[in-house]
Amino acid sequence: MKTILYIIQKEFxxxxxxxxxxxxxFVLPLLQLVILSNAATFxxxxxxxxxxxxxxxxxxxxxxxxFNASTYFDVLTDFTSEANASSAMLEGxxxxxxxxxxxxxxxxxKEKYVNLGVTINAIDGAAAGVENVYxxxxxxxxxxxxxxxxxxxxxxxxxxxxIDTIPLFWYNETLNYxxxxxxxILVLLVTMITLFLSGMNIVREKxxxxxxxxxxxxxxxxxxxxxxxxxxxxxxxxxxxxxxIIAKIIFDVPMVGSLLLMYVYxxxxxxxxxxxxxxxxxxxxxxxxxxxxAWFFVVIFILMSGLFTPIESMPKWAQIITExxxxxxxxxxxxxxxxxxxxxxxxxxxxxxxxxxxxIMNGLAVWSYKKTT
Numbered sequence: 001m002k003t004i005l006y007i008i009q010k011e012f013x014x015x016x017x018x019x020x021x022x023x024x025x026f027v028l029p030l031l032q033l034v035i036l037s038n039a040a041t042f043x044x045x046x047x048x049x050x051x052x053x054x055x056x057x058x059x060x061x062x063x064x065x066x067f068n069a070s071t072y073f074d075v076l077t078d079f080t081s082e083a084n085a086s087s088a089m090l091e092g093x094x095x096x097x098x099x100x101x102x103x104x105x106x107x108x109x110k111e112k113y114v115n116l117g118v119t120i121n122a123i124d125g126a127a128a129g130v131e132n133v134y135x136x137x138x139x140x141x142x143x144x145x146x147x148x149x150x151x152x153x154x155x156x157x158x159x160x161x162x163i164d165t166i167p168l169f170w171y172n173e174t175l176n177y178x179x180x181x182x183x184x185i186l187v188l189l190v191t192m193i194t195l196f197l198s199g200m201n202i203v204r205e206k207x208x209x210x211x212x213x214x215x216x217x218x219x220x221x222x223x224x225x226x227x228x229x230x231x232x233x234x235x236x237x238x239x240x241x242x243x244x245i246i247a248k249i250i251f252d253v254p255m256v257g258s259l260l261l262m263y264v265y266x267x268x269x270x271x272x273x274x275x276x277x278x279x280x281x282x283x284x285x286x287x288x289x290x291x292x293x294a295w296f297f298v299v300i301f302i303l304m305s306g307l308f309t310p311i312e313s314m315p316k317w318a319q320i321i322t323e324x325x326x327x328x329x330x331x332x333x334x335x336x337x338x339x340x341x342x343x344x345x346x347x348x349x350x351x352x353x354x355x356x357x358x359x360i361m362n363g364l365a366v367w368s369y370k371k372t373t
Contacts (some may be wrong), residue, residue, distance in 0.1 A: 029189040044130045047072040051098040059105035092105040169341045184335040186243040194236040198277030199290040229274045236270040256341035275361030282368040301327045
């Protein structure tokens with residue numbers, strides 16, 4: 001026990017002695033949390049909007065005003081022809097072009113039906129899909145209002161029938177995307193910092209030659225590994241604490257569930273990441289090699305964790321692979337506990353899988369670590 005405490009004390013002194021590492025460990029990740037949580041969003045705003053009004057009626061102008069009043073569209077210009085609009089979209093000056101046909105108002109009155117042409121720049125398919133939804137909603141709203149205005153006198157006694165939906169949004173009533181992203185970004189930072197630090201720590205001992213000296217001492221393999229990894233476990237828990245404070249103060253993210261439950265799960269999850277970092281360090285000789293391999297795996301884990309894109313939208317084979325992704329479970333648990341108020345039984349499947357993952361990875365790490373006596 002004294003040996004473990006000695007190694008832990010040595011590691012903490014070594015960490016805090018390096019003044020250049022402290023900002024990297026504590027300051028930069030928190031800045032990333034603030035910046036990424038504001039920048040990482042699927043909301044599409046400031047859509048550059050142009051239109052071709054071939055009708056020039058009060059009815060067509062009212063439709064344009066609908067788009068002008070929207071907070072998502074910047075109505076920039078009125079094109080005189082389709083060729084001019086296409087040229088502007090080719091140059092990247094316009095994202096969406098709405099074409100209103102001739103006799104737009106007259107056809108609405110007589111035929112109660114008219115076609116509108118909408119051209120969307122779909123280089124970014126996801127953004128184009130969102131823009132299409134916005135446009136459809138505005139046109140439907142306009143269509144609902146124009147029915148009564150264009151009704152014939154003979155139809156005045158006929159009351160139109162409407163079906164209204166009243167949505168009720170659970171867990172994120174304001175539809176604030178930061179509420180969804182902040183827990184995921186916090187998972188990302190805790191994972192990356194603990195993985196990189198643990199992965200490079202033992203490799204650094206190899207580079208400076210102290211690992212060989214430690215290997216010939218009577219220190220047991222388990223004592224050495226526990227003493228080496230425990231400081232980074234503490235750092236991971238500290239990052240979580242500071243991140244949760246920032247999430248609440250700056251982003252006002254609701255924390256409906258139990259903080260204790262989040263810490264219990266995180267304490268097990270960090271063991272998984274530390275085991276992966278140690279396993280990587282056992283097969284690398286330089287810090288650059290360890291960083292490259294850790295980065296290779298962490299990018300795959302993050303992109304397939306459901307942090308940015310829904311797992312349900314992935315191909316079936318990819319969904320099967322995500323079952324072996326520990327970051328996926330941490331993202332799920334953080335969002336479940338923080339936003340839904342999930343309890344212990346709700347996260348029990350993720351907890352069991354993470355615990356098994358921790359035992360396997362740390363077992364492999366200890367087994368692969370070669371200590372000479």
